[in-house]
Amino acid sequence: MEPSKIELEIGVQWSWQVVCVTIHYFRVKMSENRGGFVDSALTLLIIKVFENKGILTMTKCAKLLTLIFCFCSFMPINGNCDTEAVPFPGAFGDRAVPYQERIDIMNRLESLYELYGTAQGAVSIHEKSSRIKAEVVGTSDSYPVYKFTFGNPKSQNRVAISSGIHAGTEPLAVVVAMKKLEEVVRRAQTDDDFYMVVYPLLNPWGFLKGTRHNSDGVDYNRVQTPNTVAEYVKSLARSLHGEEFNIALDLHGGIKRKQFFVIRAKDDDGLAARSLSVLPQPLRLESVSGQYPDYAEYKRDPTRYFMSAPGIIQSNTEGTLKAYMLKHAKESYSIEYPGQLERKTVIKKYLELIRSFEKEATVQTCNKRISA
Numbered sequence: 001m002e003p004s005k006i007e008l009e010i011g012v013q014w015s016w017q018v019v020c021v022t023i024h025y026f027r028v029k030m031s032e033n034r035g036g037f038v039d040s041a042l043t044l045l046i047i048k049v050f051e052n053k054g055i056l057t058m059t060k061c062a063k064l065l066t067l068i069f070c071f072c073s074f075m076p077i078n079g080n081c082d083t084e085a086v087p088f089p090g091a092f093g094d095r096a097v098p099y100q101e102r103i104d105i106m107n108r109l110e111s112l113y114e115l116y117g118t119a120q121g122a123v124s125i126h127e128k129s130s131r132i133k134a135e136v137v138g139t140s141d142s143y144p145v146y147k148f149t150f151g152n153p154k155s156q157n158r159v160a161i162s163s164g165i166h167a168g169t170e171p172l173a174v175v176v177a178m179k180k181l182e183e184v185v186r187r188a189q190t191d192d193d194f195y196m197v198v199y200p201l202l203n204p205w206g207f208l209k210g211t212r213h214n215s216d217g218v219d220y221n222r223v224q225t226p227n228t229v230a231e232y233v234k235s236l237a238r239s240l241h242g243e244e245f246n247i248a249l250d251l252h253g254g255i256k257r258k259q260f261f262v263i264r265a266k267d268d269d270g271l272a273a274r275s276l277s278v279l280p281q282p283l284r285l286e287s288v289s290g291q292y293p294d295y296a297e298y299k300r301d302p303t304r305y306f307m308s309a310p311g312i313i314q315s316n317t318e319g320t321l322k323a324y325m326l327k328h329a330k331e332s333y334s335i336e337y338p339g340q341l342e343r344k345t346v347i348k349k350y351l352e353l354i355r356s357f358e359k360e361a362t363v364q365t366c367n368k369r370i371s372a
């Protein structure tokens, strides 16, 4: 008995599924997983070529179903991947920093620590530079968490920079922190009137696995509270004991955004607005009548996040590092880079923005403003 037209179509669909899965498998093998969109487009292209050559005829309905199946089954898997063959098939923005670069960054941190720190992780001043020191303040999923200290501890220009608490899904923040480290290593050789502390990578495991959380699924940026029992948070708190800053900047990324924005912990007398003016207006997140656009947590509870001006959101969510840092800093911010902007532009503008914050927070700038 001849198979019916419907049976033939179903058969064609399934054989295309096999083709799709095979393509997908090899692409994942090559660590080039670009998710459902590319795979679906590729499938469509192959179908088109076969149709044009007369090898295959496929009704529109079967084609559409194939694409839907294809898209659904190939949607990127989020976080917690344990195989290195699929290092980070997670959210948007991940691919800005490939796996090998992440390994290189971790190696670079280790060598910087060897250069400026001690094997015990105790505070030490390296003879090569009296102005740079490195410590291991604790571990996160068995990886060391580093703290670098630069400049003159007596200076009144005091800045804290932390990065990589969401390293896996906001990896460019770590790349920027590394660039900052290099910049400050140079600065420390000549400038005697600044003091800076940098935590370049607060969640190393997440960085390698492409996830926002640690291996226990904990979001470190929700557990930074004084009464915490988490050893990781306690060790971070110990490393901050006695530290005081004019400003604390925690580097993040809004991975689906096209514009920069900052989240301030409290009213700041216009410091964020002045700092943000270094960015061209189209690169600052638009304010839509006080709303924090397209943010799930805002939608659940609009009182927690308030957009006070273009590019500036106010929120003091308990458990964030930004909120915690108010214990040590006069002003505290999260800075969020746009994950949908080209990598080179992000890095350049991000560094300009950090410098702008530093400048606005210096004693000289503050005094000038008061006397004006």
Ligand SMILES: [Zn+2]
Residues within 6 Å of the ligand: 166, 170, 252, 253
């Ligand atoms: Zn983040």
